[in-house]
Amino acid sequence: MSIRYSFGGDEFLFAEVSESMSLTACFTSMAITGLLRQQQWPGIVEICPANASFQLRFDPDILPAAQLLQLVQELEQAVQDSPQTLDTRLVEIPVWYDDPWTLEVGARFRERHQDPQSTDLQYAARCNGFDSVDAFIAAHSGAPWFVSMVGFVAGLPFMYQMVERDRQLQVPKYLSPRTATPRQTIGHGGCFACIYSVAGAGGYQMFGITPAPIYDPQQSLPYLADSMVLFRPGDIVRFKPIDQQQYQAAVQAVAEGSFQLDIFPVRFSLPDFLANPQAYNLSLPGGHHAH
Amino acid sequence: MHIKVIKPGLATSVQDAGRNGHYHLGIPPSGALDQYSFRAANLLLGNPETTAVLECTLLGPQLQFGVDCRIAVCGADMLPLINGQPQATHQVLSIAAGDMLDFRPATAGVRAYLAVSGGIDVPEVLGSRSTYTLGTLGGYQGRCLQAGDMLMLGRSTAEAPAGRSLPPALRRPLPRQATVRVLPGLYDHRLTAQSAERFYQETWTVASESDRIGYRLKGGSPLQFRPREAPFGAGADPSNIVDAGYPVGSIQIPAGKEPIILLRDAVSGGGYAMLGTVISADLDVVGQLPPNQRLAFSAVDMAEALQARQQGQAALERLRAALQG
Structure with missing residues (x-):
């Protein structure tokens, strides 16, 4: 299946790899944008991979639109034969599910929700056929997630769970967006999880909160020393449930500048994963044998 | 100091x-x-x-x-x-x-x-x-x-x-009624032909909820989408897409209702279909439109967009020539 291209004005080229979400489409987007980043063509200003698409910003005075399109179409052919592996890392993100902050904000915006009588977690559990919130949390934290896009606002990761399509957790967004979301909320809309990197508006369901900053212009934590943004497309995330006590200890460590994340190097193979997702996930580092 | x-x-x-x-x-x-x-x-x-x-x-x-x-x-x-x-x-x-x-x-x-x-x-x-x-x-x-x-x-x-x-x-002209040029594209194929055409015929009004992130527009007809089976991961609303990048200047149409033009503090992506992008030469104009001002859109092709771009660059050159040296 070939990519659909469309120009966004005279400075953007938009490329839709697939109308529907899949890790395969995401991989194609990352492969092409990865090559473009390596090749450093003059006139390409921004290279933005997304879930099942990508966009480029270019300077048409340096690189004419038709020439850019031809270049990208050549890469589209080239990546069809390239190995579908990725040297990346697995990041463990501690999450306090069903925490008081997201519950309080959720309660404030109940009139914008499909089911004002339930919490976001109760609603999501029911939408996905789980008989309890605990069972839903077990599914949410039980398999890792693939960072398929970073954006919306600075440093916000969109994540696609590494399970078969029929096991994907799907929840509609709020009927209309909230004007408030706590910073570091674990959100969910459609099939995507996210972590709200900053406080602000949002339409995703809210499941919990992480003590880990993932975006900080001050770069005060060691793991943000190289970049104010933690996540890159291609990162793998595992959510690790924590309780109130662990959450508070972590918040304290953040304030003292000593907070650390468990990060493991991973060579991810898409064919191996697709052949047997559950077995593949068990082979990933961390998680079950971290403690 | x-x-x-x-x-x-x-x-x-x-x-x-x-x-x-x-x-x-x-x-x-x-x-x-x-x-x-x-x-x-x-x-x-x-x-x-x-x-x-x-x-x-x-x-x-x-x-x-x-x-x-x-x-x-x-x-x-x-x-x-x-x-x-x-x-x-x-x-x-x-x-x-x-x-x-x-x-x-x-x-x-x-x-x-x-x-x-x-x-x-x-x-x-x-x-x-x-x-x-x-x-x-x-x-x-x-x-x-x-x-x-x-x-x-x-x-x-x-x-x-x-x-x-x-x-x-x-000086930058500040007209009472603006026409903003748009290169149609991105997800405009999702609209009915009639609705896509009507967008460019109607007069729109700048809503008060307009800022450096985006300009929200009111007053036009709701946009009509072609029927479809929602792609996996896109969401049920006809205006939903699998979350994708948003060009600066792109015009998104959440629920088909009030179009939003993204400006220089744009959210970089999201899950709403876009029907086209304001050409670079007209992006400056949008940020000078006050709330309640009326505006219309005209569809242009890439050649016209590039010609407008050159005219904008020539205007800057005249400015430099007049004020430098």
């Missing part, structure tokens, strides 16, 4: 030419929404063209200067007053230490650019001094100005004579 903020105004922020190379992490270009007027203010004053300025929105700030300097105000018609005395826009003005500067509300346009000789000295972040408020990044502490803030000035390298003014032909 400082300016004290007495009143912050409606939304006053430090801006310059903006930052590139970080959009893939969700960090938008930011920078002055009306790049032409921002550059005009600097050139008029004899500053390097992309020196950091204050972008003042509808209601300007009240500022007390702690230093002798020169200033120029370009863009929206927001009359500057020095110690209560009305001055001219588009003109080099002398300020003495202790002087108070404030502004009449905008009578045309939205954003006036206050350039100060030497520029506003805030740290460069990711290659720019521009403020990105959603990410609390750049500018003065990553936010709009507040009362009590103290702005430092850079060292002035060139001083234009007080009284020098920008010829009217070189």
Whole structure:
């Protein structure tokens, strides 16, 4: 299946790899944008991979639109034969599910929700056929997630769970967006999880909160020393449930500048994963044998 | 060497030419929404063209200067007053230490650019001094100005004579009714042919919920989508797509209702279909449209977009020729 291209004005080229979400489409987007980043063509200003698409910003005075399109179409052919592996890392993100902050904000915006009588977690559990919130949390934290896009606002990761399509957790967004979301909320809309990197508006369901900053212009934590943004497309995330006590200890460590994340190097193979997702996930580092 | 903020105004922020190379992490270009007027203010004053300025929105700030300097105000018609005395826009003005500067509300346009000789000295972040408020990044502490803030000035390298003014032909026009040119595309194939056509025939109105992130439009007919089976991961609403990147200038249509034009503080992506993109030559114009102003869109092709781009560049060249050398 070939990519659909469309120009966004005279400075953007938009490329839709697939109308529907899949890790395969995401991989194609990352492969092409990865090559473009390596090749450093003059006139390409921004290279933005997304879930099942990508966009480029270019300077048409340096690189004419038709020439850019031809270049990208050549890469589209080239990546069809390239190995579908990725040297990346697995990041463990501690999450306090069903925490008081997201519950309080959720309660404030109940009139914008499909089911004002339930919490976001109760609603999501029911939408996905789980008989309890605990069972839903077990599914949410039980398999890792693939960072398929970073954006919306600075440093916000969109994540696609590494399970078969029929096991994907799907929840509609709020009927209309909230004007408030706590910073570091674990959100969910459609099939995507996210972590709200900053406080602000949002339409995703809210499941919990992480003590880990993932975006900080001050770069005060060691793991943000190289970049104010933690996540890159291609990162793998595992959510690790924590309780109130662990959450508070972590918040304290953040304030003292000593907070650390468990990060493991991973060579991810898409064919191996697709052949047997559950077995593949068990082979990933961390998680079950971290403690 | 400082300016004290007495009143912050409606939304006053430090801006310059903006930052590139970080959009893939969700960090938008930011920078002055009306790049032409921002550059005009600097050139008029004899500053390097992309020196950091204050972008003042509808209601300007009240500022007390702690230093002798020169200033120029370009863009929206927001009359500057020095110690209560009305001055001219588009003109080099002398300020003495202790002087108070404030502004009449905008009578045309939205954003006036206050350039100060030497520029506003805030740290460069990711290659720019521009403020990105959603990410609390750049500018003065990553936010709009507040009362009590103290702005430092850079060292002035060139001083234009007080009284020098920008010829009217070189000022940004601020028309009462704007036509904004759009390159159709992105997800416009999702619209019915009739609805896609009607978008360009109707007159739209700028909603009050319009800011540096995006301009929301009211008054037109809801957009109609072709029927479909929702692609996996897109969401059930016909306007939903699998979350994708948003070009700066793209026009999205959440639920088909009120289109939103993304500007230089754009959210970098999301899950709504877009029907096209404002061409680069007209992006400056959008940021000067006040709430309730009417506007229409005209569809152009790439050749027309590039021609408009060249005309915009030629206008900047005329500005430089008139004010430099």
